Amino acid sequence: xxxxxxxxxxxPFERLFRRFNRKIQESGVLSTAKEKxxxxxxxxxxxxxxxxxxxGQIKKVRYKELRKRGFFR
Numbered sequence: 589x590x591x592x593x594x595x596x597x598x599x600p601f602e603r604l605f606r607r608f609n610r611k612i613q614e615s616g617v618l619s620t621a622k623e624k625x626x627x628x629x630x631x632x633x634x635x636x637x638x639x640x641x642x643x644g645q646i647k648k649v650r651y652k653e654l655r656k657r658g659f660f661r
Contacts, residue, residue, distance in 0.1 A: 591615060 593608040595601075612618050631639070654660055 591617065 591608070591611050593604060593611060595604050651660070
């Protein structure tokens with residue numbers, strides 16, 4: 589993925605650099621590069637399934653709590 593930021597008229601370098609960094613953060617390029625920096629063994633199918641089920645249960649509990657508090661009807 590190519591990310592570009594061109595300098596605007598009368599724009600200081602610091603502002604251009606901050607805008608460029610923001611674009612990199614939003615695109616997710618830096619986070620994927622950090623993840624791929626070291627090899628990590630993938631999770632097996634059963635472990636992925638258990639993690640997904642656990643996340644689903646956590647979401648249900650949160651939803652019920654928010655519903656009690658009146659955030660959802």
